[in-house]
Amino acid sequence: MSQFWKPGTERPQGRVVDDEEGGVLFLSGSHHSSSSRHGYASIEKQRQRLPVFKYRSPILYLVETHATTIIVGETGSGKTTQIPQYLKEAGWATGGRLIACTQPRRLAVQAVASRVAEEMGVKLGEEVGYTIRFEDVTKLDVTVLKFLTDGVLLREMMDDPLLTKYSVIMVDEAHERSISTDILLGLLKKIQRCRPELRLIISSATIEAKSMSDFFQMRKKRRESENKDHGPQVEPAILSVEGRGFNVQINYAEEPVQDYVQAAVSTTLLIHEREPAGDVLVFLTGQDDIDMAVQLLTDEVQTSGKHSSGLIVLPLYSGLPRADQELVFSPAPRGKRKVVISTNIAETSLTLEGIVYVVDSGFSKQRFYNPISDIENLVVAPISRASARQRAGRAGRVRPGKCYRLYTEEYFLNHMPNEGIPEIQRSNMVSCVIQLKALGIDNILGFDWPASPSAEAMIRALEVLYSLGVLDDDAKLTSPTGFQVAEIPLDPMVSKMIIASSQLGCSEEIITIAAVLSVQSIWISGRGIQKESDEAKLRFAAAEGDLVTFLNVYKGFHQSGKSSQWCHKNYVNYHAMRKVLEVREQLKRIAKRIGLVLKSCENDMQLVRKAVTAGFFANACHLEAYSHNGMYKTLRGSQEVYIHPSSVLFRSSKSEVDYLQFSCINRSTIHA
């Protein structure tokens, strides 16, 4: 991989860096000599100014000598864009091998890939490419640096379980501990045992590196035999790279805060009154909180004019229509101060420029799963210290900033959890289990996770998959159903519904329903338009429930020629419908490939209901006749459930519908 160059001899072509031990390490490989290319020099200078540049040689040395390298890098260190380039320059992408870098989010994949292509002076999709769902911007035998979501890499493992074409896999943002990152880490650890030449780089923003290191620590027996073969050291290396953020001064509440919305509003007003120019970012928990805070601040601006004039107050959450979301990116006019009131979306997914002050409520909405009741819930819960630091860091991107925490220092130090609970321990496991089964992991209960899900959750998932006919008595995938379900990138209950629809002759309809279920929401809602959007929804409402209502919406959208005006008029989210079309096409392709029959049942909703039941029978529930508040109980487990207010059945059904199946707790319901 690398050769040593002796001082005194002629300097070799390529890149020369100081070796840790005082020598000079010459890194061979297909390094571009494109320095004459226009604009290259300034880009090269920019690259060298990044904090990670100082660590170029140590990083390459560690990757060379260790199976796993853990890199702790704060935001702005440049690790994501630079390390893959260093690896390529050092020759890790020669001989048909690829370097992979995974991200938890699609947008990040695209952004990083195009940045790296630009820095290297190549066209995106050639040497540097990316793959996300629906978009493969890579070229076979040309692309050597590949950025992809961790979900896509997991899918790739179904065809190539050892990921043989990759020489180095960098898992970025590992501290976020998303479900797919955790599955990926567990599987990569297994791959390492079969492929000692594979190198892993785990990159994380927090110092939870030690537990990650323990996870990748191989057993002693293995280590001895490895060392005999002069293979890489099996003990993970840890390297820390500083960020480029500015100092953020932290202020705590002196006493516990009763109402964090109110406190956030008054803190914002105080900042506006006393602090020099600079935008404010307020972290609250959800649409409700945010709309209320926006209202309170706007009222303040209008009534008390004096202090709070010059405030531009903007909400930010993912459910907001695209155009409204984009408002937060435009800079405030001179003399005005922008206040963005946001959910967690601004903690990791979106970066706002110009933020100098952060107000942190200390809470976020988090998903929790109760394996006993088999119900997932969204609850407001305290954030972790790692999140609190991440939020504060948002104030220090352009210059030194300030963070106002709406909780006491005593609480931060002594009561706030250090890390959040990994998502895998807060979720239903059916999708995970089927993915592992599809990869041939037989001993699901013995799988080595970075954080183990509860045994109850695993058992519950195995039960559901068994009852769906996806797993057999030996917990092996059934043929063909189990293998078919594993091929479809959806919740197994939805996949099973699709397979049943093929047999029943209503797959066109069911695939539409499945596509709608896989987007956030097809309705437009928001403050001030509830009444109109509710009325619009009623125009599509079907007695059978929300899923058949979706079919009506889709039909109308299709007949309008997929028109955005039609969507606007009917309070339907146009972007969501475009996504539905995309997912629908993908599902049709997959359905054909796995041998399903594509057929429409025209208007026979009885068939649609049968197909839905084939997937969702485990969610059947029964109206409690003696309760007058519309309470249902699940047939399995007698769990209390209620129809969600967003359902078309919310008003009409209380006394009319005896049996329901819900496709998603708290979201939609269907009469079957």
Place this chain on the structure above:
DNA sequence: GAGCACTGC
């Protein structure tokens, strides 16, 4: 009377 954020051949 109400939807944190993501992802997928």
